[in-house]
């Protein structure tokens with residue numbers, strides 16, 4: 001088995017055995033172990049246990065200490081304060097633990113899989129057809145991409161769903177216009193770029209809108225088109241497909257720029273549930289979950305009221321028979337639960353849609369589609385703000401186009417790379433610039449907890465100092481350069497060597513990678529992984545400042561320090577990959 005028991009878990013097991021050996025009532029008590037600055041670990045659980053068993057905490061602690069087996073793993077344990085335990089582990093255990101991780105040939109650094117993986121459907125990266133992608137779509141894509149990677153790394157079966165906005169009344173207008181101006185989406189070249197695709201759509205949208213607003217007869221024809229579309233008229237559907245295809249060319253170009261793999265098969269937009277809408281309504285109405293109110297099919301909630309105190313319903317079907325966003329989402333839940341067999345539905349969507357999801361999830365619960373075993377969660381994210389702390393807008397007050405933003409990030413990052421570059425070709429600078437720029441944007445998003453708003457500040461994002469991806473990428477590249485310089489001298493673990501304080505701190509932090517990944521995955525919290533990696537890079541920096549690597553005193557020490565460097569590099573690389581960020585070998 002490639003999975004490695006963490007040092008923390010070994011210490012935990014030692015304490016558990018000591019507790020059982022102490023008194024019968026102590027067996028199974030949680031020692032509340034955590035990393036500590038004073039010793040390697042501190043256990044605070046004896047206090048609660050003493051209170052429960054009416055024992056003197058210091059005496060009880062001393063008794064537990066007498067039962068702790070020291071030697072291989074635990075170097076020393078002593079009572080401190082009112083009854084805490086301070087625990088130090090052996091240098092040998094630290095190195096041996098890392099050596100086991102290093103030897104894991106699956107490349108997982110000994111990180112175990114979750115005990116009972118399930119199936120999670122992740123709904124993320126869901127732009128809208130015939131519309132420009134903006135900075136809000138960035139967050140869903142970046143957070144969703146990292147969360148799916150984290151979940152898959154723990155062994156979860158992940159199904160991706162890109163719930164694109166590809167259905168609705170505006171398509172009547174667009175289709176009717178295209179039908180009357182059939183060559184507007186024709187391409188001069190076989191190879192259409194994303195930019196071209198978007199500007200075609202943009203032009204068409206504006207022209208259609210203009211006609212719609214000025215020509216009553218066109219308006220009527222456009223409205224009729226919506227009905228044709230929903231009824232599945234083949235000609236209308238074919239026109240609609242053109243919009244979807246053209247938009248996908250654009251979406252894929254943006255996702256490629258974001259260095260993100262989005263598969264066509266996972267794009268199941270609102271239209272994908274069209275055939276289920278009528279049945280969803282029937283099921284809700286028959287079960288009494290939804291009721292007719294002024295012709296519309298509605299679901300009411302006790303706690304959801306408008307400013308006038310009147311209940312605000314979730315409208316599943318409008319009085320004119322049309323279906324909206326809620327009907328689609330409710331049908332998607334049925335599909336994901338009963339067809340995809342998911343036990344968790346995760347929605348990476350803007351916090352401003354929280355009320356919608358609250359009502360949709362509650363409706364699905366009442367209908368029995370969600371329950372204690374099959375749950376739905378909105379991973380709600382906050383707003384991207386400008387430097388002024390207001391929602392991010394252009395100087396003209398327009399929403400910022402995502403592509404422009406990404407291009408600017410890449411430009412800035414390329415300038416930083418160029419400035420530091422010593423032996424990089426122009427081509428390499430361009431490639432690194434993209435990896436650093438996109439990494440910077442992703443990291444800025446992922447390093448704050450998703451529900452918080454954050455300021456989009458490119459100067460800060462590409463800064464070499466501080467909590468940025470560039471800092472982490474440089475740390476990685478620096479280690480790789482040391483390993484290259486070592487040439488013939490290979491990294492090798494030397495468990496018999498004594499470690500310095502900086503080496504111990506680095507080693508213990510490396511041991512915590514598995515626990516961090518597990519926590520970040522379970523809580524859908526990539527920011528915890530980002531914080532871990534930042535600390536890892538900082539601990540590496542102090543190790544590197546204090547401990548000569550290639551000039552260490554003995555060949556054994558050189559090998560062991562190179563080994564520490566390499567485990568750090570691998571952990572950084574793996575961790576960054578889980579955030580969707582590249583780690584170039586040279587910068």
Ligand code: ARG
Nearest residue numbers: 123126127128163164165349
């Ligand atoms: N397309 C929507 C938007 O741009 C997001 C879709 C979210 N997912 C969902 N299942 N409703 O706001």
